[in-house]
Amino acid sequence: MLIKIELAESSEEACNSMTSVYTHAFTLTLYLGMIYMVYIRSFFLSVALVMTFVSHCWAVSVPSDKYRTIQAAITALENNSILGDTINVARGEYSENLVLSGAATIVIVGDETAATFLDAKDRSKPILSISNASSNVTVRNFTFRTGNRGIVLINSSGVIIASNIFRLGNNGDAISSDAFTDANIINNTFYDNNRAVDQGGETTEITNNIFNNNNVAISPNTLTEAVSYNCFNDNNDNGVTGTQVIINRNPLFVNISLNDFHLKENSPCIDEGSGTDIIDSSTADMGAYGGDYADVFPFKVQNVAVSDVLANVGTPAISVTWSANESYRVTHTTSPGGYKLYYDSDQSGPPYKGEDASVGTLFSPIDVGSDVTSYTISGLTPPNIIPAAPTISNVIPSKSQTLDVYWGSVASATGYRLYYGVNDHNENQIDVGTVTNYSLSGLTNGVIYNIAVSALHQATYYLSVTAYGNTATSSLESGYSDERSLDMGSEKESVLSAILPGIPEAVVPFPLLPDEGCFIATAAFGYYDAPQVQLLRDFRDHYLLSHSPGRWFVKQYYIYGPKAARYIERHPEWKSAVRLVLLPLIAMAWVLFNVLWLAQVVVISGGIMFGVLYLRRKRRKLAASSHAREIFS
Amino acid sequence: MIGFSRAYANGKVMLVTLLSSVCLLLPVASLAKDESTTPHWSFELKIGKFESALEDWDTYYDETPSLLKVGWSYKIFRPLEIGLSLGRMTTNGIGNLPIQGSIGGDVDFTLVPVNISLLYRFVFHENQLLVPYVGGGWTRVYYRQETGGGNKFEGSHDGHHIKSGIQILLDSFDKRSARNLQQKVGIKNTYLFLEAQSIEAKKSGIDLGGGSIFLGLLMEY
Numbered sequence: 071m072l073i074k075i076e077l078a079e080s081s082e083e084a085c086n087s088m089t090s091v092y093t094h095a096f097t098l099t100l101y102l103g104m105i106y107m108v109y110i111r112s113f114f115l116s117v118a119l120v121m122t123f124v125s126h127c128w129a130v131s132v133p134s135d136k137y138r139t140i141q142a143a144i145t146a147l148e149n150n151s152i153l154g155d156t157i158n159v160a161r162g163e164y165s166e167n168l169v170l171s172g173a174a175t176i177v178i179v180g181d182e183t184a185a186t187f188l189d190a191k192d193r194s195k196p197i198l199s200i201s202n203a204s205s206n207v208t209v210r211n212f213t214f215r216t217g218n219r220g221i222v223l224i225n226s227s228g229v230i231i232a233s234n235i236f237r238l239g240n241n242g243d244a245i246s247s248d249a250f251t252d253a254n255i256i257n258n259t260f261y262d263n264n265r266a267v268d269q270g271g272e273t274t275e276i277t278n279n280i281f282n283n284n285n286v287a288i289s290p291n292t293l294t295e296a297v298s299y300n301c302f303n304d305n306n307d308n309g310v311t312g313t314q315v316i317i318n319r320n321p322l323f324v325n326i327s328l329n330d331f332h333l334k335e336n337s338p339c340i341d342e343g344s345g346t347d348i349i350d351s352s353t354a355d356m357g358a359y360g361g362d363y364a365d366v367f368p369f370k371v372q373n374v375a376v377s378d379v380l381a382n383v384g385t386p387a388i389s390v391t392w393s394a395n396e397s398y399r400v401t402h403t404t405s406p407g408g409y410k411l412y413y414d415s416d417q418s419g420p421p422y423k424g425e426d427a428s429v430g431t432l433f434s435p436i437d438v439g440s441d442v443t444s445y446t447i448s449g450l451t452p453p454n455i456i457p458a459a460p461t462i463s464n465v466i467p468s469k470s471q472t473l474d475v476y477w478g479s480v481a482s483a484t485g486y487r488l489y490y491g492v493n494d495h496n497e498n499q500i501d502v503g504t505v506t507n508y509s510l511s512g513l514t515n516g517v518i519y520n521i522a523v524s525a526l527h528q529a530t531y532y533l534s535v536t537a538y539g540n541t542a543t544s545s546l547e548s549g550y551s552d553e554r555s556l557d558m559g560s561e562k563e564s565v566l567s568a569i570l571p572g573i574p575e576a577v578v579p580f581p582l583l584p585d586e587g588c589f590i591a592t593a594a595f596g597y598y599d600a601p602q603v604q605l606l607r608d609f610r611d612h613y614l615l616s617h618s619p620g621r622w623f624v625k626q627y628y629i630y631g632p633k634a635a636r637y638i639e640r641h642p643e644w645k646s647a648v649r650l651v652l653l654p655l656i657a658m659a660w661v662l663f664n665v666l667w668l669a670q671v672v673v674i675s676g677g678i679m680f681g682v683l684y685l686r687r688k689r690r691k692l693a694a695s696s697h698a699r700e701i702f703s
Numbered sequence: 704m705i706g707f708s709r710a711y712a713n714g715k716v717m718l719v720t721l722l723s724s725v726c727l728l729l730p731v732a733s734l735a736k737d738e739s740t741t742p743h744w745s746f747e748l749k750i751g752k753f754e755s756a757l758e759d760w761d762t763y764y765d766e767t768p769s770l771l772k773v774g775w776s777y778k779i780f781r782p783l784e785i786g787l788s789l790g791r792m793t794t795n796g797i798g799n800l801p802i803q804g805s806i807g808g809d810v811d812f813t814l815v816p817v818n819i820s821l822l823y824r825f826v827f828h829e830n831q832l833l834v835p836y837v838g839g840g841w842t843r844v845y846y847r848q849e850t851g852g853g854n855k856f857e858g859s860h861d862g863h864h865i866k867s868g869i870q871i872l873l874d875s876f877d878k879r880s881a882r883n884l885q886q887k888v889g890i891k892n893t894y895l896f897l898e899a900q901s902i903e904a905k906k907s908g909i910d911l912g913g914g915s916i917f918l919g920l921l922m923e924y
Contacts, residue, residue: 467800469808469851516802577798577808579848580763581909585856611855 129156132164140178140188141168148173159212161185161549167195171202180211183233183358183365184329185549190217196246200226210234210363213329220244220263229253232363235331236260240285243268257343257354257361259331260284261323266305267292276312278343280321280331280357281305288312299344301356316342321357324396330369332359332397340398349399349539349546359397368397368537371409371551376533378556379446386558387448388413392535392551394443399539399546406440407539410547415453415558418532420550426451435536452529452558457483459564460506460523465572468509473572475521476507480564483525487563495520495569513574521572525564531556595649602649602656609659741829742891742923745776745784749898749919753792753814756903756910764796764812770915774818782826786838788818798850809851814911816844816902818864832872834894839865844904844911860911862904870894870921892923 130136130143130153137143143157148170156177167190170176180186190197197217200207201224208230214220220236220243223229231253236244244260246268247253257278260266266284267276269292280301281287287302288309297312301321311317322337324330333340333355343354345361354361373393380386390411394400400407412422412435424434427447438445457480464476475488488508491497502508513519532555539546585607595602614620638644661674753770760766774788791813798810822838842864848856873893874881884890896919902912 466807467803470854472851573803575800575802576854577810577850578801579798579810579812579850579856580759580796581757581911582799583846583848583856583909584858 129154129158132157132159133162139166140164141166144168144170144173144176144178147176159186163187163189165189165191165216166197167191168198170198170200170204170207173200173204173207175206177208178210178212179208180213181365182367182549183211183213183235184331184367184369185213186211187213187215189215190219193218196220196222198222200224200229203227204229208232211365214238214244218242219246221246223247223251223253225250227252230256230363231258232256233358233361233365234258235329235358236263236266237329238263240264244284245269247274255279257356257358257363259323259358260287261326261331265289276300278345278354278356278361280339281308282321282323299342299356301339301342314342314344316356324369325372328369328372330397331357332369332399333357334396335398335401335403337398366539366546368395368400368407368539368546368548370549371395371535371537374533374535374551374554376531376554376556378558380558383446383448385448386450386452387446388450388531388533388556388558389444389446390533390535390554391444395537395548397537397539400440400537402540405540407537407546408440409438409442409445410435410536410538411438411445411447412436412534412536412550413447413531415450415529415531418553418555420534422532422534424531447533450531450558452531453482453527454529454559454562455482455527456562457481457525457527457564460486460525460567462521462523462567462570465521465570467572467574467577470576471513471515471574472509472511473513473519473521473574474507474509475523475572477523477567479506480525482527483564484528484530485526487524487526489522489524489566490519492517492519495522495566501526510572510574515575516573519572519574520569522566522569524566526561527563528561529558531558595645602652605656605659605663606652608663609655613662741781743778745778745786745921745923747774747776747788747896747919747921748772749774749896749917751898751900751915751917751919753913753915755913757913762806763798763810764794768792768794770814770816770917772816772917772919776820776822782824784822784824786818786820786822788820790814790816790818792816811847811849813847814844815846816842816864816904816912818842818902820864820866822866824870829892830872830875832875834870834872835868836870837865837867839863842902842904842912844902846911860904860906860909862902862910862912864900864902864912866898866900868896868898868917870896888924890922890924894921894923895919896921 130146132138132140132143137146140157140159147153147155147157155175156179159178159180161181164187166188188197193216196219197214198209198221200221204226206228207226209221210230210232211234213235215237217238218241220238221231223246225248229251231245236258238244239262242263243265244263244267245255246265251274253274255267255274255276259280259282261282261284263284265286266281266288268289269276274292274296276288276292276297278299280303282303282305284305286307286309287305288297288311290309292310297310299314300312301316301319302308302311303318303320308317316338319338321339322334324332324334339356339360341353341355343356343360345354346352347354347360348362348364349366358364371392375391377389379389392409412420413424413427414422414434415424415426422434425432427436427449436445436447460477460480460483462475462477464474466474466476468474477486483504485504486502486506488500488502488510489495489498490510500508510519510521532553534550534553536550537548610624614624638648658674749772751770752767754767770790770792772788772790774786776784776786778784793811793813795809795811797806798808800807818840820838820840822836824834824836826834840863842862843859844862845859846857871894873895881893884893898917898919900915900917902915903910904912
């Protein structure tokens with residue numbers, strides 16, 4: 071027992087460094103010392119157990135800090151045998167082109183067949199290539215999904231490919247093998263592939279698989295003796311079917327569109343394989359969820375929905391509905407599985423420790439049994455918490471027209487509300503979420519704002535549903551469904567914090583240096599901070615410096631502008647004329663910065679139309695006067 | 704820190720550095736080198752700490768921000784060269800809030816000093832281990848300030864600079880690599896150098912200059 075605990079705790083860490091291994095070995099020695107004292111009374115046996123522990127490590131995990139990709143883990147195991155022989159791949163999607171070349175004794179295992187996806191990063195290469203005298207390689211519990219070739223086997227022996235789903239599409243060949251490879255292809259489901267198994271060798275065994283909706287199931291050059299206990303349905307060409315075969319009978323997958331290839335009750339592939347099922351020791355099913363390597367999880371429960379049914383029930387209650395999981399292990403007629411309902415009002419995500427339902431089964435999870443797809447959790451007592459008032463720690467004018475407000479967090483607050491205004495703090499309210507600081511922008515510089523914060527509490531329930539198989543142990547339970555949440559009762563608000571004043575204002579840099587842009591305008595309008603000059607400066611920054619012709623213009627302006635500015639300074643009589651010339655540009659800049667885009671279009675179009683009409687009128691006048699001159703002459 | 708700046712301004716550090724350099728130079732043995740290998744150009748890359756001449760600088764910005772510079776020089780004569788260098792100093796700090804009479808907000812401040820210098824190097828032999836130098840020239844310091852609200856202030860100040868330092872010929876320590884560099888890349892001499900520099904760029908009473916200590920690498924080709 072003690073040994074088991076220690077092994078479970080260490081896993082990858084112990085395997086990843088010798089130091090760690092020795093540390094664990096030391097700890098284990100202490101345990102074994104105790105065992106020796108109490109039970110074994112054999113020093114040599116204790117030493118033997120320690121040596122066994124140190125010499126045999128067990129697994130690395132992907133993804134982890136050390137092994138972000140499966141290939142990284144493969145390479146590490148190939149180069150360092152002390153890391154062990156197993157790669158545990160967590161649920162997720164992996165886009166790689168895995169290569170095992172000359173590898174010996176490596177097991178690559180996915181956490182859950184239906185939720186551990188392998189895709190080809192480069193479609194021209196196989197998702198997994200096993201070659202160059204690799205031996206004793208096992209690949210199991212994956213869904214091979216995207217790629218032109220799934221697994222390619224070349225000159226390798228002792229390869230086991232088990233409990234996988236291959237769904238590569240019309241152009242994808244699931245497993246290809248050469249004549250020098252011996253492999254066991256056991257309990258896989260091949261659905262919608264070009265060629266499911268293209269086997270060139272004579273020593274590959276193909277057993278307990280389901281071939282459905284493929285172009286070619288097993289290529290014709292496979293020896294019949296090596297093919298047995300397989301199910302073929304709806305393939306264009308079954309190829310070699312072998313012995314103990316089920317042909318042209320629908321295997322009854324639960325939900326193909328969701329990649330749920332569990333079998334429904336009455337599937338012809340149940341208990342028709344060779345060997346036994348690891349789940350219940352019955353005769354093996356065919357397909358990815360039967361046999362020795364099947365993962366034991368029902369498919370995740372789908373379409374969970376929740377609603378507040380206080381009005382119907384009379385007490386706070388939540389109605390939960392979901393779609394049935396039609397796997398025969400859940401719906402079994404004589405020995406069904408069922409569903410478990412998890413809830414919590416404190417936090418999102420597992421472990422869902424709700425315990426306030428007062429009707430029926432109280433604590434989460436609630437085992438709602440089989441053959442149901444809805445349940446009402448009633449008699450709930452949503453937390454009725456009024457949070458304490460927060461304290462504003464700082465109000466900082468971080469930049470022009472902006473105040474940054476900081477406050478301390480409040481226990482049990484699920485959000486905060488910010489109040490601010492000039493005459494009264496109640497003029498504006500913003501619910502800012504769970505943050506403890508907020509930038510109030512768009513304020514008026516130089517004006518005193520009164521600011522306060524309150525804490526909010528909203529009782530929220532978080533719910534999830536799982537399905538479990540008919541041999542109801544915790545290890546046969548599906549993963550959590552997608553979580554649903556529901557607000558219950560009214561939101562509670564704390565009293566306000568103390569009201570603090572804040573004055574937004576433009577930050578003036580140190581040292582106070584002039585912006586030497588807009589030379590001519592500065593000279594013409596007399597001072598640097600003139601609003602017209604600022605408008606032109608903004609126009610430069612927003613509309614000229616954003617593209618290369620504009621930047622070229624600005625560059626030229628910076629070269630020649632100062633000379634013109636100096637001339638205007640020396641000849642003030644020109645200032646009015648320059649202001650007049652700049653006026654249309656300033657007006658346009660004002661429109662661009664202060665008027666909505668539609669109005670901008672209207673104003674600019676109006677200006678252009680006015681210009682065109684003016685020119686046409688002038689042309690007509692000229693034409694009329696020349697015509698008159700012709701008549702009088 | 705203020706005293707340190709003043710020492711720059713008074714040129715005391717320059718003098719001390721120069722005298723030290725000369726003292727170090729005297730006992731150095733020299734080896735003759737073929738005149739045809741005399742380089743005409745040099746490129747330098749140096750990084751150092753900038754200490755502003757502004758008294759209240761520490762209140763608003765990092766006390767001694769880093770200053771990175773690159774420079775090219777042409778050797779008019781072997782000891783005399785004219786050079787151009789370009790630097791960049793960026794720091795982030797706070798500004799003033801005049802209405803509230805306090806400091807605050809967010810300010811990015813960038814200085815780009817451009818120097819045109821005349822430099823005299825006390826180099827008497829191509830294989831001289833330690834080479835002191837002094838120089839000075841015209842400076843333009845471009846500035847850019849950007850506040851949190853997006854206001855920008857850009858412009859430049861003209862001024863002058865003086866500098867002094869000492870170069871250590873690295874070729875003496877690894878002759879094989881030095882030979883390879885010369886044969887393959889054309890770099891004739893490589894120096895590690897320590898340099899003190901002072902810039903004064905004042906306009907309207909505001910001096911954007913300051914003192915700097917650099918460590919750099921110089922390659923002659």
